[in-house]
Amino acid sequence: MHDEKSQEHSDSRNLTGQKDGTSRRSFLTQAMAAGSGLAVMGVVGCGWDTEAPAVVEAPEEMGDSGLPAGKDLNNFVRHSENPLALETRRQAFGASVVVPDELLFVRNNLPTPDPHIVEDRDAWELSVTGVANPRTVTVGELKSLGVETIATVLQCSGNGRGFFQHETTGSQWLAGAAGCVVWSGVPVRTVAEALGGVTEGARFVTGTGGEVLPEGIDSSEVVVERSIPLEKGMEDTLLAWEMNGKPLALIHGGPLRLVVPGYFGANQIKYVKDLAFASEESDAAIMRTGYRIRPIGEGGDPSQPTMWEMDVKSWINHPSGENRVQAGQVVIHGVAFGGTRSVRGVEISINGSQTWLDAPLIGPDMGRYAWRQFALELTLEAGAYTLASRATDDAGNTQPAERLENHRGYGNTSWRDHSVTVIVS
């Protein structure tokens, strides 16, 4: 199976050719190792690329409707209503690392389940199979097995899709389909051990979402079910019932969500109802052909890299480019993360990448899966500036200048795409 082969490449390298050591599940790494023939644009030489990022128009309001978890529409771009897709506006991001519930983006694949499922949270049932003693466990029972707490970046695979030049289906997210939150729950490995251990031959952990599926359709076409490597499942994957110190809101997957630190959001199954330790990847469409990295014009296929580990990325939130900035001292701040790795450093350019300045990391380091805030004070005279940030992770991988071109517009980490143009006056 393709993913096994890529895992055996012990010297797999990332997009910039640097040795990435432990990570074999970044889609960039998988793509390079598999020689998938994807068009990878090299770093453009010195000088600024004059092509403007693709302009994306905010969709018109689709009618007033109450938003969940105390969210105010002023802080979001609403890409769609059913299923709900809310993108956090850049200027709404703060500098305190953790994104509170009311600012966190929303992306659902199917309509949100009925709120009754969070009325008696502890009664929610998870069916566990592929262990010596398979059975159904309730959230209440899971809470008796243990608890761990972890801060992670939650990011949609399609974050940055709006910058791609070719036509793509799906929400045209820019930078705001991402946040950093704190989860509490029980490790999957603890649950497996409590149920007698994982059966031999298991190579994946598969989570299935508890949405009610429409009738008259093959369930495998629409079920939200994704598999992750067993090793990751048994490392630090959590079954979480709490986010940011409160019971996990329904809109974000409550009463129980699979949290896979450092992996893209699609794998972090909301209202998870089935957990299987399996020998094969799920054959659900969302796993088999969805969320695959493939050349523009090609269909999805299980042999293609899947959206598992995230890669190093950063962007500037302030100034966001939406408002004029007063000439004088300006504080430029933003976020940087390395997927499964810590951030080593961030650089900022204000002159079209001719020069890069080190941007100090500020605030707490909440672990390798969380993001860091960076901030730099500069004196800016009146004029137009293109601000860009570029992060490097602790394995030495640097955020690339260009996006990896792919059909569905996934995984955009291009610092050039995420740059902001600011008028200082």
Add this chain to the structure above:
Amino acid sequence: MATLLGLLLSSCESAADPGDKELMDLGRSVFSELAVPSCATCHALREADATGSTGPNLDELRPSMERVRLAVSDGLGVMPAQSGHLTDQQIHAVAYYVARTTSSID
């Protein structure tokens, strides 16, 4: 990159053109019967008496013809790709049909 603006429909037939009825009939047939799963399973569309609620209400969404064409061909999220079993002509027809009946095009 998909935008929400309607695109130029160089191949679009005017309302007075008898070909328009054929295209609409084919589009309706694709929507309700030929697509697998049928569009009506997940979408609401008044003209087709469809009341699906899994995906967006098309009368509210008012997608452009190009947006429908792309979504039906490629799929998105859990919406299945239909390019494997619908012909280009059928996809074109349902895109025209949906855009026309939701008044995204005149």
